Amino acid sequence: MGQTIQIEKANSLKEKPDVSNIKFGTVFTDYMFSSHYTPEHGWETPTITPYKNLELSPALQSIHYGQSVFEGLKAYKSGDDILLFRPEENFKRLNRSLERLSMPKINEEDAIKALKELLQLEKDWVPDGPGQSLYIRPFVFADEPFLGVRPSRTYRFLIILSPVAGYSGAALDPTSIYVEDEYVRAVRGGIGNAKAAGNYAASLLAQQKANNLGYEQVLWLDGVHQEYIEEVGSMNIFFVRNGEIVTPELNGSILEGITRKSIIELAEYKGYTVKEERVHIDDFLKGVQDGSISEVFGAGTAAVISPIGRMNIHDTDYIINDNQPGDVAKDLYDHYTEIQYGRLEDPFGWVQKA
Amino acid sequence: MGQTIQIEKANSLKEKPDVSNIKFGTVFTDYMFSSHYTPEHGWETPTITPYKNLELSPALQSIHYGQSVFEGLKAYKSGDDILLFRPEENFKRLNRSLERLSMPKINEEDAIKALKELLQLEKDWVPDGPGQSLYIRPFVFADEPFLGVRPSRTYRFLIILSPVAGYSGAALDPTSIYVEDEYVRAVRGGIGNAKAAGNYAASLLAQQKANNLGYEQVLWLDGVHQEYIEEVGSMNIFFVRNGEIVTPELNGSILEGITRKSIIELAEYKGYTVKEERVHIDDFLKGVQDGSISEVFGAGTAAVISPIGRMNIHDTDYIINDNQPGDVAKDLYDHYTEIQYGRLEDPFGWVQKA
Ligand SMILES: Cc1ncc(COP(=O)(O)O)c(C=O)c1O
Numbered sequence A, B: 001m002g003q004t005i006q007i008e009k010a011n012s013l014k015e016k017p018d019v020s021n022i023k024f025g026t027v028f029t030d031y032m033f034s035s036h037y038t039p040e041h042g043w044e045t046p047t048i049t050p051y052k053n054l055e056l057s058p059a060l061q062s063i064h065y066g067q068s069v070f071e072g073l074k075a076y077k078s079g080d081d082i083l084l085f086r087p088e089e090n091f092k093r094l095n096r097s098l099e100r101l102s103m104p105k106i107n108e109e110d111a112i113k114a115l116k117e118l119l120q121l122e123k124d125w126v127p128d129g130p131g132q133s134l135y136i137r138p139f140v141f142a143d144e145p146f147l148g149v150r151p152s153r154t155y156r157f158l159i160i161l162s163p164v165a166g167y168s169g170a171a172l173d174p175t176s177i178y179v180e181d182e183y184v185r186a187v188r189g190g191i192g193n194a195k196a197a198g199n200y201a202a203s204l205l206a207q208q209k210a211n212n213l214g215y216e217q218v219l220w221l222d223g224v225h226q227e228y229i230e231e232v233g234s235m236n237i238f239f240v241r242n243g244e245i246v247t248p249e250l251n252g253s254i255l256e257g258i259t260r261k262s263i264i265e266l267a268e269y270k271g272y273t274v275k276e277e278r279v280h281i282d283d284f285l286k287g288v289q290d291g292s293i294s295e296v297f298g299a300g301t302a303a304v305i306s307p308i309g310r311m312n313i314h315d316t317d318y319i320i321n322d323n324q325p326g327d328v329a330k331d332l333y334d335h336y337t338e339i340q341y342g343r344l345e346d347p348f349g350w351v352q353k354a
């Protein structure tokens, strides 16, 4: 990339939907960004075109052999400005994912410039209702047409945009989770800490099992012992134990969430004690039983913070904090989202204009 | 499916290539089969069309969340006949992969009928040189355009065909392998025993590491202990110990190879003792050092049997059987391929006409 971005204008624009009534990730804006990689020229032909279908080979490497990684972040409306939250973190992680899957890295600065140019063109698509935002999906996939287990020679980098209300339900509505001890999401030495397409497909059966048993999300245990807490659904997990905030330490199979990282920094700034440690499910269970664990919540870009009100651990149901959002979750959620929407001072330099 | 297959004829056919000069998986035939799944109608509109690019959404579920599985089998030329080798096993395994990834199953009989109809149309594409065949790639991928971690509602099932000489190099050319003890391919509870796209992307970095160290393939250890032998590259592994044939027992993370299963049956039929057991890498190493292990080979559809002549175990290089194909490997390879090409009697009912 690095070159000027070619822009191909659309003949007509779509009607903007009522964002409060659309499902997450189903409506896309008028334009998308794309760039193509060849071993000879690297990333080139950065282009903004109307959002449209792609013409892809039935032997597409990413469909057959799965070289495909993505990112997820959001743009927020603040008066006439569009704000981004730590976008450099997303493109850094995209590069870590790309490396893990033997894919060529992108230039992080060029990617942010491209994103900002796209957002300028699409600024009317950033919704301004409460909790609303424009979800940004950068992704890279292998597009060489061949069958064989080796890295693709060619790739595409795209950014598409989708206006969203919130990931699901109202903000801070408590969710229910099922502790999964049969299926495994990821294991150290694997690709759990990459945002790779294959990880998500691998998680669906456990998700369905949890749903069938009456729970909304899966709590994943580690792949080696199936005893240590890792993540909840597609979020990192936090809990409050004796007033301190605890989250599982990064171990190679947990995805390094940007919300996780930012929540830790914000909580420490606000005077909480935060501990990153290996958490055995039975120690966790004891804390739930004896009341030392007073709150549990997930953290991720989509919902920011998602309180957990009900948990199935070893086939027994436990209610956390009367199935209500806890004080710590509420405190962090409010502060965090106020920073994201530019309504509270940002002492961390997290927020930038698009 | 079940319905009559619509056939759309091509206006012109491609020139057939010299198969001995093409790379595996890069040349495709004139036609492909496809069918589409919706929750309302199941699998429908089975169609044979000219092989051509697909129009797919940039929000394609399989690119973002990886619901994509495949199979690989071959058609062999025998006089005027085209032979298939245990195709029902491939479609059975496809259904197991589909289930594991929360995807809708196909009808196995309809799929075999569709494959045979496609092969009849493409019979001139089945090459007849020594070791040559027509590689068959059935695959299913999610094609709903949306962003979110849930199973897709719609899917495509395709079959594409590619004439091949052999997977790589000459038949029975010994290969070299590196025992990987950092990266992990799969773990029990995961999707290692599904032929899912994501597994292959996850394996590439270790493959590159092995290549950089001067080895052709990776020997994968189990994901839990990183101590038990699982597979080699994209093949199952066998070895000969004190004249007996040994292969790691299936454990949920090893792919259930059809070649593996058939080699076991053929070897027993020929009077060999075959053992399926959990194999610790250090026991294996001892056998290599004291000479009780006399042959090591991989087994898979692409190469059938691939002798292993050199191995790096715990950073030391070992030469197996003077880096020559062993007698057991040769014996099984010859018998197996003669059955596949219809030149030797098939006492198992493995071979059928297309
Ligand atoms: C598996 C998984 N864990 C955690 C997260 C949270 O990461 P982030 O806070 O960067 O959105 C995500 C992404 O949303 C995820 O997919």
Ligand SMILES: Cc1ncc(COP(=O)(O)O)c(C=O)c1O
Pocket: B072, B195, B231, B233, B234, B235, B236, B255, B256, B257, B258, B259, B260, B299, B300, B301, B302
């Ligand atoms: C990971 C893996 N293991 C083993 C095999 C061998 O399976 P089969 O004998 O059915 O080709 C394959 C496929 O070729 C594979 O992809």
